[in-house]
Every structure is written in C-alpha cells, then in structure tokens.
Amino acid sequence: MKLANLIGQRFKEKPADCVIDSHALMVRGGFMKYVGNGIYSEFPALRRITAKIENIIRKEMDAIGGQEVLFPVVLPASLWEESGRYESVGNELVRFKDRNGSNHVLGMTHEEAAVHLVREYAQSYTKYPFMIYQLQRKFRDEARPRAGMIRVREFTMKDAYSFHTSQEDLDKYYELCFKAYNRIFQKAGVPEVITVKSDSGMMGGSVSHEYMLLTPVGEDTIVICNECGYRSNMEAAENRVENNTDAATAELQCIETPDCKTIEDVCAFLKSDVESSCKAVVYQKNSDDKFVVAFVRGDYEVNETKLRNLVGEEIHPAVITEDDCLVAGYIGPYNISSEAEFYLDVSLEGIAALVAGANKEGYHYTGLNLKRELGDVSYADISKVKEGGICPCCGKRSITIKRGIEVGNIFQLGTKYTKSMDMQYTDENGKSHYPVMGCYGIGVGRLAASICEAHHDEYGPVWPVSIAPWEVHICCLRADDEETKKTADGLYNSLLNDGIEVIYDDRKIRPGEMFSDADLIGAPVRVIVSPRNLKESSVEVTTRDKSVKEMVPVENAAEYIKELRSRLFAEIESHVENF
RNA sequence: CGGCGUGUGGCUCAGUUUGGCAGAGCGCUGCGUUCGGGACGCAGAAGCCGCAGGUUCAAAUCCUGUCACGCCGACCA
Numbered sequence: 174m175k176l177a178n179l180i181g182q183r184f185k186e187k188p189a190d191c192v193i194d195s196h197a198l199m200v201r202g203g204f205m206k207y208v209g210n211g212i213y214s215e216f217p218a219l220r221r222i223t224a225k226i227e228n229i230i231r232k233e234m235d236a237i238g239g240q241e242v243l244f245p246v247v248l249p250a251s252l253w254e255e256s257g258r259y260e261s262v263g264n265e266l267v268r269f270k271d272r273n274g275s276n277h278v279l280g281m282t283h284e285e286a287a288v289h290l291v292r293e294y295a296q297s298y299t300k301y302p303f304m305i306y307q308l309q310r311k312f313r314d315e316a317r318p319r320a321g322m323i324r325v326r327e328f329t330m331k332d333a334y335s336f337h338t339s340q341e342d343l344d345k346y347y348e349l350c351f352k353a354y355n356r357i358f359q360k361a362g363v364p365e366v367i368t369v370k371s372d373s374g375m376m377g378g379s380v381s382h383e384y385m386l387l388t389p390v391g392e393d394t395i396v397i398c399n400e401c402g403y404r405s406n407m408e409a410a411e412n413r414v415e416n417n418t419d420a421a422t423a424e425l426q427c428i429e430t431p432d433c434k435t436i437e438d439v440c441a442f443l444k445s446d447v448e449s450s451c452k453a454v455v456y457q458k459n460s461d462d463k464f465v466v467a468f469v470r471g472d473y474e475v476n477e478t479k480l481r482n483l484v485g486e487e488i489h490p491a492v493i494t495e496d497d498c499l500v501a502g503y504i505g506p507y508n509i510s511s512e513a514e515f516y517l518d519v520s521l522e523g524i525a526a527l528v529a530g531a532n533k534e535g536y537h538y539t540g541l542n543l544k545r546e547l548g549d550v551s552y553a554d555i556s557k558v559k560e561g562g563i564c565p566c567c568g569k570r571s572i573t574i575k576r577g578i579e580v581g582n583i584f585q586l587g588t589k590y591t592k593s594m595d596m597q598y599t600d601e602n603g604k605s606h607y608p609v610m611g612c613y614g615i616g617v618g619r620l621a622a623s624i625c626e627a628h629h630d631e632y633g634p635v636w637p638v639s640i641a642p643w644e645v646h647i648c649c650l651r652a653d654d655e656e657t658k659k660t661a662d663g664l665y666n667s668l669l670n671d672g673i674e675v676i677y678d679d680r681k682i683r684p685g686e687m688f689s690d691a692d693l694i695g696a697p698v699r700v701i702v703s704p705r706n707l708k709e710s711s712v713e714v715t716t717r718d719k720s721v722k723e724m725v726p727v728e729n730a731a732e733y734i735k736e737l738r739s740r741l742f743a744e745i746e747s748h749v750e751n752f
Numbered sequence: 753c754g755g756c757g758u759g760u761g762g763c764u765c766a767g768u769u770u771g772g773c774a775g776a777g778c779g780c781u782g783c784g785u786u787c788g789g790g791a792c793g794c795a796g797a798a799g800c801c802g803c804a805g806g807u808u809c810a811a812a813u814c815c816u817g818u819c820a821c822g823c824c825g826a827c828c829a
Contacts, residue, residue, distance in 0.1 A: 185790060186764045186778065190822055210821070265828060282829085316753085316827050324829090371829095383829090393829095490826075579829070614829080632789095650788065685789040692789090703788065713788095 174643065176678040176690065179203070181216030183693045193390045195626035196321025198633055202693035211318025211326035215618075218694060221642040222621050223329060227308050229360045229639065230331045230615060233353045237346075239304045239333055244286040246310060250276035252285045255594045265313045279312040284590045284612060287334035292596040298338055301598065301608065302346060306333035308617070322622035323578060324392065333613040336591075338598065343585055343609045347380070349752075350583055350613050354384055356749055357615065358580070362637020363624055364748035366580060369395055370405040380585040384615075385577030386623045395575045396558045401567035407574070408478035410558045411565035414470065418523040420449075423540030425507075430537045433502070436471040439537055443528060447471040451521055451529035451541070453504035455513075456480070459487040464499060464513040468506050468529075470520035473556040480555045483516060505530035505538060507546045517543065522552045578623045581615040632692035635717045638741040643676040645734055646696035648687050650703035652679045660727055661702040664712070667731040673738060692717075697741055698734060716741075 181203030191197035199205050204219035215223060231241065250268065253259035258266070259278070267279040280286065287305060294300065312327045322328075335350070337343040351368070358366035363386060371383040383406055385395055394407035405411070433439040436452045450471035457464055465484055467475045481488055493501040498510035509515060509532050521527070527541040543550060562572040588607040591597070597605045625634045638644055645668060649661035658679065665677045676696060678687055684703075691699055701713040711724040714734060725733045 182762085182779085184763065184779070189758085189764070192823075263828075313829075315829090317823095317825090319823085487827095582829075616829085648788095653787095683787055683789090683791065685787090685791080688789050690790090701788080705788070 174676050176676055176694075177680050179217060179676070181206075181218055183690050185689070191321065193320050193323070193626060194629055195323070195622050195634075198629055198693065199321060199622065199625055202633055202695070205322060211315055211324070213322055213325060213618075218642040219621065222636065222640050223617050225640045226361055226617050226620055227329075227331070230308065230357055230617070233357045233360070234304075234306050234331070234333060237304070237349050237353045239306045241307060242290065242305045243307050243309060244280060244283045244290070246280050246312070248278050248280050248286060250278055252289055253278055256285050256288075256590055257593055258285070265315060267312055267314050280309075281311050281313040282614075283307070283309075283332055284334065284586070284610070285594065287612075288590050288594045288596050288610075291336065292594070295336060295596070295608065296598050298598050298600045302335060302337045302342055304333055304335040304346070306331060306613075320390065320392075320622075322618045323626070325618065328619065329617040331615045331617060335611040335613070336608045337611070338600070338606065338608060340587075340609055343611050347583065347585055347611055350611065351382065352750065352752055354581055354583065354613070354615070358384060359749040360639055360745065361620065361624065362639050362745055363627060365627070367395075367404060367577075369577075370409050371582065382583050383579045384581035386580050386627055387575050387577045388623070388626050389576050390626060391576035391578040393577050393579055395577045397573050397575055398564035398566060398569070398571050399573055400569045400571040401564060403564050403566035407557060408476065410476075412473070412476070412519065412554050412556045412558045413563040413565050413568075414473075414520040414522075414556075415563065416470075416520070416523040418525070420525040422542050422545070423526040425538060425540045425542070425546065427531050427533070427536050428539055429535055430503075431535050433537070435502075439528060440471065443537070443539065445528050445539070449524055449527055451505060451527045453506075453530055455491040455493060455499060455501075455504065456484075456488040457491040458484065459489060464491060466499070466504060466509065466513050466515040467518065467555050468515060468521060469518040469556045470524070471528075473518065473520045473559065475518075476555055476557045479553075480516065483553055483555060484514075500530070500532055500534050503530040503532060503534060503536060505532055505541070506543065507538060507541055508532050516555055517550055517552050518556045519552045519554050520556050578619065578626070579616075580620045580623050581613075583613045584611065586610040586612055629695075630692075632689065634693075634695035636695045636697060637745060638697045638738065639745050641674075641697050642694065643696045644674045644738050644741075645676070645698045645700060646691045646694060647675060647677045647679075647700045647702065648684075648691055649677070649679040650684050650687065650701060650705075652681050654704050656707060657702055657704050660707060660712070664700065664702065664727075664730055664734075668734060671731070671735060673735065698737055700730070700734060 183203045184201055187197045188200050203216050205213045205215050208214055250259050266281055269277055271277055308331050311330050315326050318325050335346050366384050366386050368382045369385055371381045396405045396407055396410040430439055430442055433442050436450050440447050440450055451468050452471045454467045454475045465488055467480050469475055493499050498512040529538050529541050531538050558572055560574050561570055564571050588609055591607040597607055599605055628635045647661055647665055651657045665675055668675045695717055697717050699715045706713050711726050712730050714725050715722045
C-alpha cells in the first residue's frame with residue numbers, strides 16, 4: 174500500500190470534541206470519522222485493525238469448538254416478546270414499525286435469535302454441548318455515547334452463545350471460554366487485560382466476569398486486592414466493614430441541629446465522628462414511586478447496583494417534596510415513616526452510639542444504638558468499597574480502586590432464555606429439559622480504541638504488531654532523489670513479495686510531515702531510506718516504541734526487517750497461555 | 753431526563769458585549785525556493801455564520817422558537 178493512495182486524511186490539530194487521547198489520535202490519524210452521535214465510519218487503516226482483531230477472535234472461538242453464524246440486525250418484536258425483553262428493556266432497544274405496521278427491534282444482543290436458531294436442531298441430548306458465535310454490528314441507543322469509539326451506539330461485537338445439558342457442563346465450558354478470552358487479549362497485544370467479577374445486569378444469570386483494560390479514563394471502577402488477587406467491578410464488589418463494637422453506648426437523645434442537611438454539616442455541628450454517623454440516601458421504585466431509603470455509615474457511599482438487586486426492581490434517585498412522608502435532610506432509621514421501605518448497610522452494624530436523622534425537621538438523634546432501638550434488624554451490603562478497605566476474600570486491608578474499560582464479558586445465563594422461549598431437549602430417558610446457556614461478548618471497535626488508549630504516546634498510537642494496520646512503514650525521505658527512490662522501491666517490493674504488510678510513503682513531501690504521519694499511523698516497524706543513510710549504504714530501522722534503532726546495510730535490510738517482525742510476533746506469543 | 757456549554761470555509765478558532773463589506777491560522781489547487789520532526793514566498797478556490805420566524809434602513813451580532821452536538825449527572829453493557 175502506498176501512503177499516497179491511503180484513503181483518510183491525517184492532520185495536526187486536535188478536534189474540539191475529543192476528550193481522551195485515543196479518540197483524538199484515531200480521528201487525527203485518519204482511522205475513523207464521526208458520522209453522528211455515537212456513530213462512526215472506519216477508514217481503511219482502522220478497518221485493517223478491526224479485521225485482524227476479528228480474525229484473532231475467530232481463531233480462538235473455533236479452537237474451543239465454536240461455529241460461526243450470522244443473525245439478522247432487524248428482529249421481529251415477537252421474538253423479544255417471547256423472552257419478555259420487548260417490555261423489560263429500556264430505550265436503548267430501538268423499536269420500530271415496518272410498512273405493515275408490525276413491530277421490530279434492532280438487535281442489541283442476540284440471546285433470542287440464538288435460541289430461535291437452534292431450538293429445533295437441538296431437541297436431542299446427543300447434540301449437546303455446542304457453541305455458536307457471530308461477528309456483527311449492533312445498535313444500542315445509549316443515553317450518552319462518549320470517548321470516541323469506546324462508548325458508541327453502533328458497533329461491531331463478537332457474541333457467542335453456548336448450550337449445555339447441565340450446570341456442570343456449563344461450568345466446564347465457561348472455564349474454557351475464560352481461557353480462550355485470555356488468549357484473545359494476549360494475542361491482540363494486551364496481556365495486561367484482567368478479569369473481574371461483575372454484576373449480571375439486564376442479561377440475567379448468576380456467574381459473570383468482565384475483561385478490563387486498566388486505564389485512568391476507563392468508565393468502570395474496579396476493586397483490586399493487592400494481597401490475594403481478588404478483583405471485582407465496583408458494582409459487584411462485596412463491602413466488608415469492621416466497627417468497634419466495644420465502644421461505650423450512650424443515652425438516646427433528640428438534639429436540635431438547625432440547617433444541618435448533610436452528614437458533614439451534622440458532624441461538624443455536633444463535633445462528632447463521621448464514622449459513627451448514619452447517612453440516608455433516598456430512592457424511589459420506578460414502578461410505583463414508593464420510597465426506598467438506604468442507610469449507610471456517613472463515610473460510605475451507596476452502591477446503587479447492589480441496592481437495586483436487593484430491592485428486586487429498578488429504582489431512581491428520589492425527589493422529596495413537602496408533603497411526602499420523609500423529611501429531607503433529617504431522615505434516620507429510628508421512628509421512620511412506615512410508608513418507606515428501608516435498608517441498613519453492613520457499615521452500620523455494631524456501632525454503639527450513632528448520630529442519625531430524627532425524621533423531624535431540624536433534629537438528629539445522638540446515642541442511637543440500632544440493636545437497642547430497633548431490635549434484631551438485618552444488615553445488607555449496599556455500600557461501595559473504599560480505597561484501603563477490607564478484602565472480602567483474604568480479610569486484609571489491602572483494597573485499591575482503579576479504573577478500566579470493559580472490553581469483554583462472559584456470563585452464565587442459566588435457563589432464563591431457554592425457559593421463556595420454550596427450548597427443550599429430550600434426555601436419554603425420554604425426559605424433557607431446558608438447556609443451560611452461557612453467553613460471551615467482545616466489543617471489537619472498543620477493543621481497538623482501548624488498545625490505542627493504553628498504548629500511545631503524544632504523537633500517535635503504538636499498535637501491537639498483531640493488530641497493527643501495517644507491520645512495516647517505509648519512509649522514502651527524498652523521493653526526488655533517484656538512488657533513494659530506487660532503494661526504497663526495491664525494499665518495498667522485496668518485503669511485499671515476502672508477504673509482509675507494508676505501508677510505503679514515497680510522497681514528495683518534507684521529512685517532518687512524513688515522520689508525523691508515520692507516528693499517527695503507528696506501524697510497529699519503521700524504515701527510513703534517505704540520501705544521508707545511503708551515504709553509508711544503509712537504511713535506518715526503528716520500532717514505533719523506540720526500543721530498536723539500527724542502521725542496517727541496504728543488502729541486509731529486507732532480511733533484518735523480516736527478522737525484527739518475527740521477533741515482535743514472538744514477543745506477543747510469549748504472553749499467550751496454552752490450554 | 754436534569755445542569756452547564758457550543759454551533760462561523762474541510763479542521764482549529766476570532767468576530768457577538770456596543771448591529772454597519774465575512775476574518776485568521778492550518779488544510780486544499782498552481783508556481784517557485786527548500787528538504788532528517790508538520791519550512792517559506794507568490795497566486796488562487798472554498799462560507800445559507802445550525803435552522804425558522806421577528807425587530808431594524810441594515811442582523812453572524814438583538815429577540816422568540818427550534819434543532820444538533822459536547823461536557824457533568826441520571827440511565828445502561
């Protein structure tokens with residue numbers, strides 16, 4: 174490929190709406206173009222990257238027995254009505270009518286389509302287990318797309334669905350898939366991707382893991398234990414709190430605390446410890462607006478995901494008005510209105526004397542002892558883990574909090590979809606059963622953008638050789654110089670003949686622009702052919718990550734470059750685990 | 753859905769307060785000088801100033817409405 178013919182313009186200035194580096198670099202490097210909110214086109218350079226990622230994924234999916242299929246983008250609503258998700262999923266599911274007025278949806282995930290595809294085929298136990306997967310565009314009408322290709326509305330996803338006759342068999346396959354996923358990220362040049370425990374969200378099911386690429390711009394918060402390796406998404410992380418249960422109790426008092434609406438105000442006013450205060454956070458159920466109050470220790474935050482799972486339905490932050498049963502700013506667990514459902518967080522358990530709202534305008538209790546005042550109440554885990562917190566796995570105070578981008582996930586779905594869509598098989602005794610499912614996703618474009626985010630410098634991306642748009646970038650510094658041009662042409666043709674992927678820049682432009690473009694394209698190996706180098710009968714070979722910078726005699730150049738390329742691939746392979 | 757902000761050649765932006773010829777840099781086209789980190793000179797092309805309505809002799813600028821986009825939050829893989 175000659176750079177002069179590459180479609181997609183590179184440019185110097187950072188686009189105004191790019192907040193993270195990878196977004197700016199991928200737009201500036203001619204990788205992608207904005208089309209609409211959360212919608213991008215891929216130029217050839219990015220398409221080459223995503224195609225390579227797709228092939229890595231294919232290979233590993235095939236290696237664990239997957240068979241590639243293709244589901245439609247447009248699905249009749251009836252299919253989603255079978256699973257109940259036509260109603261239950263929010264606005265991110267695009268619903269529309271065709272010319273006949275019948276309802277359809279744009280596929281945002283394909284559990285229904287997968288069950289539909291195989292429910293006649295898989296009526297006998299002899300067909301199990303099996304896995305089908307596809308690489309396809311999905312559309313999710315995200316409330317807020319952001320960060321370039323990291324969070325978009327239309328994207329390519331690999332989604333896989335496995336079917337099993339027992340939970341044990343699913344467990345076994347899940348483990349296999351877990352390893353295949355590790356291999357995919359290792360082969361894509363990001364062995365640093367880690368797995369974390371996750372919340373299953375709208376997909377349903379129990380066991381699930383997410384694959385996270387750690388970067389400060391990541392949207393997800395991840396809880397990591399430095400001691401035992403426990404890792405979890407904040408949403409699913411168990412919070413453990415040890416309170417000093419030996420502290421002296423105190424008499425319950427109702428004290429005037431004027432204009433103290435926040436827990437900080439109250440504690441400052443009463444000169445008390447935030448660690449012995451009780452904070453109320455109020456939500457409402459989406460279904461009937463009934464109040465749900467979460468009480469946590471003053472220095473903790475509510476984990477809404479855990480609270481939602483506990484409540485068992487969707488909730489949203491509450492709007493409290495004058496005539497509601499709750500007194501905003503003065504809500505406490507003792508003498509609270511019976512109209513409100515409330516939950517006590519584990520961080521409150523065992524505190525001898527609490528400061529808490531008195532459910533009366535302008536008053537707080539002090540000396541509140543939950544066991545004494547409320548009797549044997551139960552505590553639930555509804556708070557967020559904090560930096561330096563207690564690891565739920567090893568019990569040490571060794572928790573750190575990091576940010577990450579979710580590049581893949583695996584779920585155990587159970588029989589949620591096979592039951593609702595009535596997919597059954599007959600076992601060897603002639604009895605009918607619902608198969609157990611797993612599902613496994615990877616966002617292809619998001620992975621490409623994440624790798625750019627994790628592997629770049631101020632001048633451009635530093636693509637791993639396995640997914641780089643081209644392996645070698647030749648800069649012919651003076652294309653008007655006959656000998657230089659001849660040497661560069663020769664090297665280009667020689668490498669092409671050996672099957673190396675080369676991008677060749679023989680434009681008659683100044684070196685500065687040439688180098689800038691090469692940086693923005695980010696090919697791992699760069700070769701500089703110039704009159705200066707040819708005076709020593711050499712070309713200069715460097716790597717994008719600057720680890721190699723070598724003058725190589727022209728006659729050895731092709732061989733040296735091929736070797737360097739192999740070395741880069743070997744470096745990637747050295748991180749790939751075997752089964 | 754709530755808060756804040758922005759819409760002016762392909763890109764980055766100035767001009768809007770105080771109404772008076774549509775601007776700069778980058779990019780693009782041509783010519784020339786240059787040539788190891790986005791160089792310079794000369795000559796060009798390119799704009800429904802987001803859209804609609806209003807005020808005015810006169811609107812990018814003031815008013816009303818509307819749309820789009822961005823950031824933060826909400827929601828969500």
